[in-house]
Amino acid sequence: MGPDSAPGPAVPWQKVLWEHQPFPDNYVDERFLEELRRNVGIRQYQYWAVVKEAGFVGQQLSCVAIFITLWLYMEQGLLPPELLLLTSLVCALLGYGLHQALKSQVESSCEPRTYMADLQSASIFLSFTFGFSPVLKTLTESVSTDTVYAMSAVMLLAHLVAFPYAQPSPPGSLSLNAALFASVCLASRLPGALHTFTMLSCALLVFALWPCLLKRLRANAPRQFTGVCVGVCLGGVGGLGSQSPAGAVLLALALGGVTLLCPLLLVRLQRHKDNIHGPWDEAEIHEDISRFLQ
Amino acid sequence: MEDEAFTDINGKAISLDCQSHSSFCREFTVNSQKVSVGKVIAYTCCVWLLAYAVFFFTQNTAVLSSAIVITLVGMMLYIHFVKVDHESLLVIGSMGIQVSSSFASGRETTTFIEMNKIKDIVINEAIYMHRIIYYLCVLLKDPLEPDAVSSVVPLFQSSKPRLNCLVKVYKSCQEIISKCQ
Amino acid sequence: MGQRRRVAAVNNLSSQHISGSPAEVVGDSSRKHNICMVSDFFYPNMGGVESHIYQLSQCLIEKGHKVVIATHAYGRRKGIRYLTNGLKVYYLPLQVMYNQSTATTCFHSLPLLRCVFVRERITVVHAHSSFSAMAHDALFHAKTMGLNTVFTDHSLFGFADVSSVLTNKLLTVSLCDTNHIVCVSYTSKENTVLRAVLNPEIVSVIPNAVDPTDFTPDPSQRPNDRITIVVISRLVYRKGIDLLGGIIPELCLKHPDLHFLIGGEGPKRIVLEEVREKYQLHDRVRLLGALEHKDVRGVLVQGHIFLNTSLTEAFCMAIVEGASCGLQVVSTRVGGIPEVLPDDLITLCEPTVRSLCAGLEEVIARQRSGSVSSPASIHARVQKLYTWRNVAERTEKVYDRVAGEEVLPLDRRLRRLRSHCGPVAGSIFAFVAVIDFLFLLLLQWLLPDRVMDVAVDATGPHGQWRQDTSKTRSHSKCAMKQAAKTEMFL
Numbered sequence: 002m003g004p005d006s007a008p009g010p011a012v013p014w015q016k017v018l019w020e021h022q023p024f025p026d027n028y029v030d031e032r033f034l035e036e037l038r039r040n041v042g043i044r045q046y047q048y049w050a051v052v053k054e055a056g057f058v059g060q061q062l063s064c065v066a067i068f069i070t071l072w073l074y075m076e077q078g079l080l081p082p083e084l085l086l087l088t089s090l091v092c093a094l095l096g097y098g099l100h101q102a103l104k105s106q107v108e109s110s111c112e113p114r115t116y117m118a119d120l121q122s123a124s125i126f127l128s129f130t131f132g133f134s135p136v137l138k139t140l141t142e143s144v145s146t147d148t149v150y151a152m153s154a155v156m157l158l159a160h161l162v163a164f165p166y167a168q169p170s171p172p173g174s175l176s177l178n179a180a181l182f183a184s185v186c187l188a189s190r191l192p193g194a195l196h197t198f199t200m201l202s203c204a205l206l207v208f209a210l211w212p213c214l215l216k217r218l219r220a221n222a223p224r225q226f227t228g229v230c231v232g233v234c235l236g237g238v239g240g241l242g243s244q245s246p247a248g249a250v251l252l253a254l255a256l257g258g259v260t261l262l263c264p265l266l267l268v269r270l271q272r273h274k275d276n277i278h279g280p281w282d283e284a285e286i287h288e289d290i291s292r293f294l295q
Numbered sequence: 296m297e298d299e300a301f302t303d304i305n306g307k308a309i310s311l312d313c314q315s316h317s318s319f320c321r322e323f324t325v326n327s328q329k330v331s332v333g334k335v336i337a338y339t340c341c342v343w344l345l346a347y348a349v350f351f352f353t354q355n356t357a358v359l360s361s362a363i364v365i366t367l368v369g370m371m372l373y374i375h376f377v378k379v380d381h382e383s384l385l386v387i388g389s390m391g392i393q394v395s396s397s398f399a400s401g402r403e404t405t406t407f408i409e410m411n412k413i414k415d416i417v418i419n420e421a422i423y424m425h426r427i428i429y430y431l432c433v434l435l436k437d438p439l440e441p442d443a444v445s446s447v448v449p450l451f452q453s454s455k456p457r458l459n460c461l462v463k464v465y466k467s468c469q470e471i472i473s474k475c476q
Numbered sequence: 477m478g479q480r481r482r483v484a485a486v487n488n489l490s491s492q493h494i495s496g497s498p499a500e501v502v503g504d505s506s507r508k509h510n511i512c513m514v515s516d517f518f519y520p521n522m523g524g525v526e527s528h529i530y531q532l533s534q535c536l537i538e539k540g541h542k543v544v545i546a547t548h549a550y551g552r553r554k555g556i557r558y559l560t561n562g563l564k565v566y567y568l569p570l571q572v573m574y575n576q577s578t579a580t581t582c583f584h585s586l587p588l589l590r591c592v593f594v595r596e597r598i599t600v601v602h603a604h605s606s607f608s609a610m611a612h613d614a615l616f617h618a619k620t621m622g623l624n625t626v627f628t629d630h631s632l633f634g635f636a637d638v639s640s641v642l643t644n645k646l647l648t649v650s651l652c653d654t655n656h657i658v659c660v661s662y663t664s665k666e667n668t669v670l671r672a673v674l675n676p677e678i679v680s681v682i683p684n685a686v687d688p689t690d691f692t693p694d695p696s697q698r699p700n701d702r703i704t705i706v707v708i709s710r711l712v713y714r715k716g717i718d719l720l721g722g723i724i725p726e727l728c729l730k731h732p733d734l735h736f737l738i739g740g741e742g743p744k745r746i747v748l749e750e751v752r753e754k755y756q757l758h759d760r761v762r763l764l765g766a767l768e769h770k771d772v773r774g775v776l777v778q779g780h781i782f783l784n785t786s787l788t789e790a791f792c793m794a795i796v797e798g799a800s801c802g803l804q805v806v807s808t809r810v811g812g813i814p815e816v817l818p819d820d821l822i823t824l825c826e827p828t829v830r831s832l833c834a835g836l837e838e839v840i841a842r843q844r845s846g847s848v849s850s851p852a853s854i855h856a857r858v859q860k861l862y863t864w865r866n867v868a869e870r871t872e873k874v875y876d877r878v879a880g881e882e883v884l885p886l887d888r889r890l891r892r893l894r895s896h897c898g899p900v901a902g903s904i905f906a907f908v909a910v911i912d913f914l915f916l917l918l919l920q921w922l923l924p925d926r927v928m929d930v931a932v933d934a935t936g937p938h939g940q941w942r943q944d945t946s947k948t949r950s951h952s953k954c955a956m957k958q959a960a961k962t963e964m965f966l
Contacts, residue, residue: 016662016815017815017818018661018662018681018683018791018812018815018816018862019815019816019817019818019861019862020818025680026680026681026682026870026873026874027656027676027677027678027679027680027681029676029677033666033676034666034669034670036666037666037670276635276636277635277670278635279663279666279667279670280663280666280810280811280812280814281632281633281634281663281664281666281667281788281790281811282634282636282788283632283634283714283787283788283810284716284787284788284808284810284827285787286716286718286719286787286827286828287828288722288828288829288830302927304927304929305923305927306923306924306926306927420555420556420931421555421556422554422555422556422566422568422569422588425587425588425591426587426588426591426923426928427556427566427588427591427592427595427931428929429929457927457929458929458930
């Protein structure tokens, strides 16, 4: 009964409430906490596996760097928009081909989009962007250039933060919108309407279509995916290096931090992980309950 | 008939005066402390010092004259509307209860409650300004339902005597009310 | 005319006060305590914690202790009310933030709580529920004022996510110098000891109880041509309603005479409605909506099997209520549930649809073959297991132990906070404790204890409410009504 009553006879203590046991209420048996489990089902991380996954983050960082490099070239007039437009078109067609090729390897249960539908959306987008590019060009003219740069920087950062790295899907609406907003801001500082159009198409290629392709690549060709990531990272550093060596150094440092140092920290800090489990944990429902509703 | 020393809920001394006019008619008067000269001087000094400090920086004499006006008007309003000198409760069996409070300036407000409207006089507890106090109140009958209470009139609202004082008043009131019912 | 008697009681007490010193009044209650229960959760809110506080208080009053309850104001219900047997409830006007829990600044509740503790001459502060900010505030202030404290934990917490890490840290600080902690099951004790880093010796296990007279079996209410499974719980994720949504079609397809009776309301109702729609079970699955406590028994006695699908549960009163009504109980094996009922009264399953279905089928088969014990015999066994009297007796012993302990002076309290709660949180809360102490000094200077009127006891050794109960009850109603009126006024 109550705490600190005299200890009772030598009957074993039971972890039950229904029986009035001859032990005080605050009795602590040696079986106390025997059901405590530590670090159940913990994942042991392999360093290189984590680096490989982190490469995806680095790749996205480099994509932003490549986009900025292209903009820098355009702004200084070193890159004629026609050339970039042509290159983009070729890249888009190549990428589309690859995308279709990779699709055939997995059997798709849902109805595939037809070429017609793809062509239709591409033409709608291109014609609208082309038509509106003079408007977009002058959209932020009254805003000071510093503000535009700051806004673009914040938006690109938001794109990087909100990007759904965990499940490589087409970028989430927040991250894609942030990136497109940033590209509209930047494009408005370019000399002509064609430049603006080129920049926007390019942004769509880099921020919307490229992640889709990467998703396919990651699912179907993991080895090539790693190669592509490394390639993009190198391309980003190299491209930025041709315009601003200091920027390239910073980018390289950031990439090294994200892809090499952070995984190292994660693996090292795993040792200190101390997760407690026991009967008090909320049970998880593992089954798919929704099957009863289909 | 003054006996023990009573205090109000803030610990300030008050005095209770019970006058028995007849066995059916009693008057209770709770006298609060008078306005202390020291307090008046302290407040006046505060306002004037503040005004002088403002004057020192603005060099505007209107500040000083307005300070004088504020203190005078403030004092008038205080003694006329805020400071209650004494509150009295006159209980006349079979007639009713007269509640009056007189302010320091001499102004008096009086309310009369007929006996047939009164259900009872009780001591109650309430939460008041971050504390919990006892107070005496009159329960008024609901004219439609004789058993229900329609509203409550608190007594000694400004002097707020403590429980021992309330109990004394309460007992005498109950004596009279029980006699005439 | 209840008031008159009550105030007559006031007279007696006050004369007693005048004649004897107040210390004597407190001193002669050798083993009687003045207890203040503090929790954000009390009537008119309904739930396990609320009824626990109420029932425990009633039994303690019966044993001659003085009990008052402090909670926050519920809508227009603020001020001071009396419940049955002179149980005094302070509905303090504190701001509610989330889920009926008050906002906490650590300080703003001190003036009112101090007033309650001082005027009621409280010796033990008993706080309930770790979800209640007011309970934690009261523990903290009580320590500042030098009172002994007890805390009852009614819930289980995980350790995995950020919110539980934070709440566990706060619990560590709050329970750091609480004298004794009460948990409702051994699992709950293990959980609380781990969460708040406590010495297990100061944690007692006192289960909840059920009023057996409220839950009596009535087999005549059961239809003979079918088997009814009763579920009574809030329809939320933590109660495993998704599992229930899987069990219903599975079993209903196999047993055409099986019916479900589901009481309770919540966001997961839609799951059950979809299942019912899809499998056309409108005549066999009845959703009764929210039930009042008094209607629960009427629903329970209509069934043969009581099903509980909770995913986490510290004690689970529902299965005891079900068993008390003579039903076969099937439940998930989570939290403290395996400790509650003996193995022959309950069928425990894993929290999966398959395991629960298997357990239910077994019980259905037994029910069909008639090899289950009769409702009356189950009731006879259950009614002795958990009673509020027993809970009150054991809680009383906790109070006895606590009342003898010394309250740490400020310097040792600060040292303890810093050594026990870590350098960062410990220092922060040591600072808060110092501020709280200074605030208390300020309040004591503004309003000394001797200026506060000692409250008239309704319960306890000097209780003035020892008249026959029927009159007392009408009295309490009167007092409540009266309080309702006056709070408008002041």
